[in-house]
Amino acid sequence: MARRVRRGATLQEIAQEAGVSVATVSRVARGIGQVSDDTRRRVLAAIDRHDFRPSRLGRALAERSHGALGIVFPGLSGPYYSEVISGFEEEAVHAEMAVIILGTHLLRESGELVRDTAARVDGLAVMGGVLADGLVERLRDRGDPIVQLAGRPRAGLPTVRTENVAVFDRLTRHLLSDHGYERVRFLGDPDASPDAAYRWQGFAQAHRHAGAGEPAGPVRIGLMQSDGYIAVSRLQAAGPLPRALACANDETAIGAVLALLDMGLRVPQDVAVTGFDDIPMAGLPASGLTTVHQPMRELGMETARLLLRQIENDTQGAVDRVLETQLVIRGSCGCGIPA
Amino acid sequence: MARRVRRGATLQEIAQEAGVSVATVSRVARGIGQVSDDTRRRVLAAIDRHDFRPSRLGRALAERSHGALGIVFPGLSGPYYSEVISGFEEEAVHAEMAVIILGTHLLRESGELVRDTAARVDGLAVMGGVLADGLVERLRDRGDPIVQLAGRPRAGLPTVRTENVAVFDRLTRHLLSDHGYERVRFLGDPDASPDAAYRWQGFAQAHRHAGAGEPAGPVRIGLMQSDGYIAVSRLQAAGPLPRALACANDETAIGAVLALLDMGLRVPQDVAVTGFDDIPMAGLPASGLTTVHQPMRELGMETARLLLRQIENDTQGAVDRVLETQLVIRGSCGCGIPA
């Protein structure tokens, strides 16, 4: 069992020392209610003589509130999570709430961890597709405020996400129609996350719209830079490379670019590559990564806002907030290269 | 003010329903103490009829323990933080403790945030160099268990870190002496973190030992991939490139490699590049990144263990635990290339 927490001064002690009641000290400490100047001075003196801070434990119990928001992610590596969390945090501290981050690391035992986290926060944001079906519903039915982030909208579950299908359709058609590439391949796993699924959906849809027939199946890989690198190596070993690679995110795209350069190939002359997210690195490579800009920070902020609102006034209708994304054409798709 | 937390069943209600006292329910719920089988069955029935879970708020107050550990980082992007945190978390859940992560984002107002976090955990791990001087001391003097992670050891502050100076010395001498490179440049900011400072120190020390005179000053950049890319672009614009680049971490090294490839240069034939950390991506590029392996996960785990021990039995002598690192020679330094 854990050792007792820091034993600082208590309301009692300060009260005794200042010759007032605990109620008065509480009022002074929080700067609310009516207290005469004279008393306030005495109490204040006692307070900072002991460097007194009200115990969060006591306060939390009395207020029946943890003063914290939770956010559940599959992991936390990479610019995407980092940005989303940062936005979420910003809104949280703005509301004087702490943030508890839970990276499930895709573990099997994550159920218990999530339950545990839910028990220490006033509301929970959950990334779509990371939790076993039913778990989220069970928490919501228990009365816990919950918001889904970047997930497939479900009945009675407020959701915040970004537009994926249409923009990936446009991106793919740019490759197919504008550039006339014939063999375009999708790098990413539609089963790994709702976002990836939507992107794959847009990819397939574009093929049909462009009259390009059924696309080749997705190359199922993770979302790290190394996954992109490895995918390209394998693809090359297996036969002639596609003319273009539409990657599920920027990191894998950059990994792919690196692999291609390593093979002595040129991007986009030999193989075109596109990404998704528009991370800081995307603008840098000589070719400039063609990608989709999505408001990651805003995504986090809006999620936090929705959650806070839900905590505040219980009732919350079904919400499905879809943030806009934007196609960013740079050079890696082939634009700017004399045909 | 936050809405009241989920209103689940309470010990009282369960007790009443099962016809026993709250003490008995508490005992059954936690599986401790002596309870007859008959009573236990009745209580258990009532418990899961209501899906009862003891309130963390009440429990925390009674036990005077938050059941949580805190960890303070400058940010949380990148494989390094991700791995360290993951190790830290593993030890924490093993001890049935939750983890609260605070990314200061290098903000000015972080002082208040840290104080706030310290007030909701039983112990705090702080990354070296991210907090204003004095703040850590103030917290420790207040009685909060604290462990420093990857920092410059200080009196009375248990510290866990990895070996940097000697290994960076060896790495640099490999470049200087074994390969005979004359102009080697350090990419990283010694003032940004203790680790970077130690690496720079090893870099400078190697120059003296190798009789190579004073090294050129560090190219002060951040730790992201894009920083490495940009640094190389600038360096090239400013004049002839160095023969080798010793980067403060793998991400900047890979950014540098990408920039060099983009310019049509070859690694290591034209410019050699080395990194630090040995992230998954390091082994992939054709040249194979020469780097230093450091046990990031173990670093996090050991930090958590030390913190837990400090929470358990108050007294804790000065500890300065230094984990071993290992030079990893791959191709990007020039090895394996016929001279």
Next chain:
DNA sequence: AGGCTGTCAGCAAACGTTTTCAGCGCGAAG
């Protein structure tokens, strides 16, 4: 039968706050 031991369960005190309610003193209004 009387004492002893051991099992089981409840009472009540803590834990450190917030917040409601009532009371007190005092000046102003009637």
Next chain:
DNA sequence: CTTCGCGCTGAAAACGTTTGCTGACAGCCT
């Protein structure tokens, strides 16, 4: 001189647990 209202303060009841102590009761040994 009452009465009212107002500003200030304190007592005490929550909030939901854990845990030390006490007592009832049963079985067993002398």
